[in-house]
Amino acid sequence: CYYAGIVCLLISCKKTETNLTTITVVEFGTNKPVPNAIVDLYKVGNCSGWFSCTFYKSGEVMTNENGIVAFSNEVSRIGIRASGYFEVRESYLIDGNFQLDIVGKVKLHCINAGNYPDGSKVSISFNGNNNGNWYKTEFSPAQYNYYFFGFVVNKDSTFVTDAVGGQMNTIDWSVLDNVGTVIGGGGPLQIFIPRTGIAELEIKY
Numbered sequence: 001c002y003y004a005g006i007v008c009l010l011i012s013c014k015k016t017e018t019n020l021t022t023i024t025v026v027e028f029g030t031n032k033p034v035p036n037a038i039v040d041l042y043k044v045g046n047c048s049g050w051f052s053c054t055f056y057k058s059g060e061v062m063t064n065e066n067g068i069v070a071f072s073n074e075v076s077r078i079g080i081r082a083s084g085y086f087e088v089r090e091s092y093l094i095d096g097n098f099q100l101d102i103v104g105k106v107k108l109h110c111i112n113a114g115n116y117p118d119g120s121k122v123s124i125s126f127n128g129n130n131n132g133n134w135y136k137t138e139f140s141p142a143q144y145n146y147y148f149f150g151f152v153v154n155k156d157s158t159f160v161t162d163a164v165g166g167q168m169n170t171i172d173w174s175v176l177d178n179v180g181t182v183i184g185g186g187g188p189l190q191i192f193i194p195r196t197g198i199a200e201l202e203i204k205y
Contacts, residue, residue, distance in 0.1 A: 022070040025063050025080060028099040028130050029166040029195070033067025037100070040079035041071055042090060055090065086133045086164065101133045104165025104193035108137075109202040112155040119178030122205050126171055126193070128164030137161040166195040175205055 025034045040060050047053040055077055063069045080088040085100035106126070120140065127134040163169050169191055175184035184205060193199050 019073055020070045021073045024097050025067045026097050026099055028101050034082050034100055035063055035065045035067060037063040037080055037082035039069055041075045042077040044076050101128055101130055102165035102195050104163045105160055106163045106193055106199040106201055107160050109158045111204045113204040114184055116175055117177055120175055122175050124173040126163035126169045129168045133164050135162045163193040165193050169193050173203055173205055
């Protein structure tokens with residue numbers, strides 16, 4: 001019975017291992033492991049046809065100091081969250097490495113070179129060249145002083161916003177009227193956003 005118990009225990013452990021999926025979360029560009037990343041686990045809910053399934057969050061786990069985490073292979077999708085990185089939202093589950101893009105910073109010098117109607121807004125997109133992550137910042141084109149998130153945006157103004165760090169970004173911008181029609185814009189421009197520090201960019205809209 002003693003030996004039989006050991007055999008049963010070994011079989012049980014092996015079965016558990018085969019029912020686990022292991023992934024490693026690393027930083028793009030350096031492949032450094034990302035410890036303490038939260039991995040959200042999603043399972044299939046209801047399906048009403050091909051590609052029309054709903055998913056529900058069934059739990060969450062955390063990567064270890066080597067960026068590694070294991071979870072049940074019954075999971076269909078995952079999301080990944082870590083401080084200082086762009087979030088991966090409900091990605092299809094793939095064994096292996098998941099690369100997280102760094103949240104970088106850029107100092108924008110924005111110069112209003114047009115005359116836009118009231119209610120217009122400027123939309124500036126920073127698209128990383130790695131995982132397709134992007135960040136968008138928006139503000140109203142000022143013919144006069146305009147308060148934007150607690151600071152004044154003038155016709156010639158400078159402020160810091162997020163971008164995709166550690167890689168080249170493609171920047172496009174549009175000016176839209178109050179019903180969403182594009183009435184101006186520019187780009188694309190290419191700029192490298194560092195992992196640390198702040199890049200600088202000037203645009204005219």
